[in-house]
Amino acid sequence: MKINSSKTNKNLIKAVVADKQGKIFELDGYAAVGMAASSLVTLSNKNTVAMPYGGEFMFLPDRHPVLFNLKTLQHETVKENPYAPGEPIFPVAAFNSPGYVISHVSAHMGNNDAKHLPLFSYGAVGWHNGQFRTAVILVDSERRQDLRLMQRDKVLAGIRLMKTKLPHNRLRAHIENCALTYGCPAAKNFFLKRFEAPLPTSNNCNARCLGCLSLQQNSGIKNSQDRISFTPTPEEISEIAAEHIKKVKKSVVSFGQGCEGDPLLAAHVIEPAIRLIRKNTQNGTINMNTNASMPDVIEKLFNAGLDSIRISMNSVRKSCYDAYFRPKGYSFSDVMKSIDIALEKKKFVSINYLNCPGFTDSPEEQAALYSFLKKYPVDFIQWRNLNFDPLNYWKIMSEIAPMSKPVGIKNILSQIKKDFPNLKHGYFNPPKEAF
Numbered sequence: 001m002k003i004n005s006s007k008t009n010k011n012l013i014k015a016v017v018a019d020k021q022g023k024i025f026e027l028d029g030y031a032a033v034g035m036a037a038s039s040l041v042t043l044s045n046k047n048t049v050a051m052p053y054g055g056e057f058m059f060l061p062d063r064h065p066v067l068f069n070l071k072t073l074q075h076e077t078v079k080e081n082p083y084a085p086g087e088p089i090f091p092v093a094a095f096n097s098p099g100y101v102i103s104h105v106s107a108h109m110g111n112n113d114a115k116h117l118p119l120f121s122y123g124a125v126g127w128h129n130g131q132f133r134t135a136v137i138l139v140d141s142e143r144r145q146d147l148r149l150m151q152r153d154k155v156l157a158g159i160r161l162m163k164t165k166l167p168h169n170r171l172r173a174h175i176e177n178c179a180l181t182y183g184c185p186a187a188k189n190f191f192l193k194r195f196e197a198p199l200p201t202s203n204n205c206n207a208r209c210l211g212c213l214s215l216q217q218n219s220g221i222k223n224s225q226d227r228i229s230f231t232p233t234p235e236e237i238s239e240i241a242a243e244h245i246k247k248v249k250k251s252v253v254s255f256g257q258g259c260e261g262d263p264l265l266a267a268h269v270i271e272p273a274i275r276l277i278r279k280n281t282q283n284g285t286i287n288m289n290t291n292a293s294m295p296d297v298i299e300k301l302f303n304a305g306l307d308s309i310r311i312s313m314n315s316v317r318k319s320c321y322d323a324y325f326r327p328k329g330y331s332f333s334d335v336m337k338s339i340d341i342a343l344e345k346k347k348f349v350s351i352n353y354l355n356c357p358g359f360t361d362s363p364e365e366q367a368a369l370y371s372f373l374k375k376y377p378v379d380f381i382q383w384r385n386l387n388f389d390p391l392n393y394w395k396i397m398s399e400i401a402p403m404s405k406p407v408g409i410k411n412i413l414s415q416i417k418k419d420f421p422n423l424k425h426g427y428f429n430p431p432k433e434a435f
């Protein structure tokens with residue numbers, strides 16, 4: 001692609017790349033480029049923001065950056081450092097903070113033998129006027145998972161307190177490990193008595209998501225956290241929930257975390273746990289993050305007192321959903337039936353819409369999303385980044401469904417807001433006070 005404006009160049013942001021040791025540096029003469037499937041966009045002040053606090057940089061091995069050459073005004077794949085011939089250079093990407101959804105992936109090409117990237121999202125990033133900038137859109141400004149508000153000494157104090165209060169509770173010990181070993185913000189918030197507490201429960205799942213964070217088998221991908229190895233009792237679950245609900249205003253407690261399978265497969269303990277929680281208090285929002293694969297079970301949980309569900313979907317099209325979730329013993333229509341039941345019962349329904357630029361903002365997926373929203377008027381879309389190797393994801397999806405030139409995540413967001421004014425958007429599970 002050729003860009004013929006020297007005026008535009010002033011706003012372009014500089015490319016950042018890495019050497020083979022992973023050292024990140026700016027590359028003179030090149031601007032950074034974002035990618036959404038086959039579409040390349042040169043990054044400027046206009047389509048990036050100053051990198052939000054808490055983001056992390058990653059360098060992408062076995063891959064080469066695609067950059068914009070400021071002399072030739074062309075996009076090109078740059079394999080070697082032009083100022084140190086023979087020195088390979090690698091793409092750099094940003095794993096952005098919660099609350100932000102990526103609009104472009106860091107542009108790159110892979111070697112034929114490139115190993116699968118670990119389970120993160122790979123936002124485009126560059127350097128301008130003394131700061132990093134990244135291609136993201138703010139979808140939720142709440143500071144629920146702002147690391148600056150999660151001081152380690154305070155987390156440790158909360159851990160000590162909970163150990164004294166609930167010494168034999170295995171779920172408390174599990175969440176403690178999540179906070180300390182994995183740095184899980186939801187686990188930290190339980191000990192800090194803020195917002196939403198996790199209630200991981202299930203060690204089974206009836207899906208085999210390509211990017212499952214808690215279990216990978218023979219995929220060559222490392223899961224990012226280990227799945228809970230036991231099933232807590234209803235009493236253990238309700239003790240954790242009660243501790244959170246009594247201390248936190250507008251609290252949320254959520255089944256279905258990154259360190260477990262799908263909570264519907266642990267409904268035999270969750271249903272009595274919800275009843276126990278609700279026997280003692282009507283405060284707090286009881287939420288479930290789930291694949292919504294078992295409508296009858298969901299109905300029972302709603303009857304027990306579950307307030308809201310958040311349903312994970314990479315796509316609202318059956319074929320694309322099946323290719324990513326790889327359901328075992330349930331079908332896409334079961335997920336839709338669960339939504340129908342929730343809406344009939346006037347329960348709050350969010351879609352955890354796993355965004356990958358190029359696919360999510362393709363006109364085909366947008367049209368499908370519009371049909372879906374007309375048929376299933378859900379309450380909320382949580383715009384979340386898909387944590388999966390983007391080149392592999394595009395390859396898998398393009399073999400199943402057409403992916404025409406993307407319209408842009410930002411455009412989709414603003415269009416949907418106009419066309420579906422009652423639909424809310426964000427990143428976190430809202431408390432019932434905000435339903």
Ligand code: SF4
Pocket residue numbers: 205206207208209211212213214215260261262291325
């Ligand atoms: S539904 Fe959740 S737990 Fe089950 S495979 Fe998918 S990501 Fe993993």
